Amino acid sequence: MELDISFMERAFPFLIKAIPVTLFITAVVLLLSFVPAFIMAEKRIGARGPGERLIKLYVSFIRGTPLVLQILLMYALLPSVLNSIVKAMGLQFDVFRGINPLWYAVIVFTLNTTALLSEVFRSAIMSVSEGQMEAGLTIGLTKFQTNVQIIIPQALTSALPNICNLTVNLIKGTSLAFFMGIKDIMAAAKIQAAYGYNYIEAYLEVFILYIIICTIVQVAYKIFEKHVGLYRTVGEEG
Template sequence: MFDSNFALHSFPKILSVAPTTIVLSIIATILGFILAVLIVIVRERNVKILAPIAALYVSFIRGTPIIVQMYVVYYGLPQLLVALKHAGLDTSTNGLPAMLIAILAYSFNASANISESIRSAYHSVDHRQYEAAVTVGMTPTRAMTRIVIPQLVANFIPNFANLFIDLIKDTAIVYNIGIVEIMAKANILSSIGFKYLETYLDALIIYIVICWIFAKLFQVGEAIDRYHTFHTQDSI
């Protein structure tokens, strides 16, 4: 009933594409983070016109499934490039690599979630910390970088870890646009032998281990950061 031999045999094959999942997640998170910082600055400084647009963007991204976002980019990006070409820009519209589409879609997705997380970490820093920094003569920028941001980071890491791990799990749908990552490989191997449970269990184990490793890494990172920021060891 359960072909453990097949499961065992498939495992290394599925594991071999795990780097694709991880690389996609990391690149999208980094790009998303940069975009998120911009969004946070725009929204916290209440920049005219841009702030409400950013708020709408975040609401939209957070209100729609990632798979729908992915297809909007998948079908939308080529059309955008065609339009740009008509406008005289030199863009190539042929053969957009699937990986590029996935990275774009997941970066947008990550930017909305990360920006909300940064904002809540920022609001959780006691406002009087900033006031105290300014009253001892720091410039507003220094007060932010020396006092507020270090405290914000400690609050932000656990949420960021969750978002990153959620993103890893969310990448399990990019096989739909032809990227061969963990889920895709499991599907391919399954369809050869018509044995589904075996390869899905392999994939399950790989995902759980990856998520666990990253969760631990972030925990250690948080502990180190807390130690450097507050010189306490309470969450180690």
């Protein structure tokens, strides 16, 4: 079997143009997930009751079901729910045509990532000595100030390797967004390959692009981890 190099040369620019879509979904999802995940992690650690049990159930559901099933379920269910709400409010708005599927993808991946990220934060916060909070309160800081200035920086340092893994998995997971009609890297590859059935060549290019993107992300996290590593040293000395 010989690869169609000419097809790969023609298709490559189209795949490159789809990279911003993948990176946009990844960046927005991480930004939207960060604060809710941290709040959920704190609730799991410091509280007991219905709220803590609901968070635990939510995390278990996300971790126990395939991402592709979550995408198909939400993409089938969410537009219908929104359409019912719009009709109940008496608004003249076509949910099915008026909302870009990109935002459905952002919602689905945010729900998934928030649950996974909360577990990363929970383990990271628990790795910080309880004496750090007591020390912050002793020197006159409020609980909020102690969290922001002492606990979170140290926890973030511990969490970075797992956050890196989560980010890489999210980038790869966005390849499933083509189920919602979003033209990310995978969708662009399938569209280009369909003309001449050059699926092997198209998937090979996608394979290479994902390796390059994920490698760059891992290197960036490594550099960032070195810069924030000072907090771990300070925490251990304290």
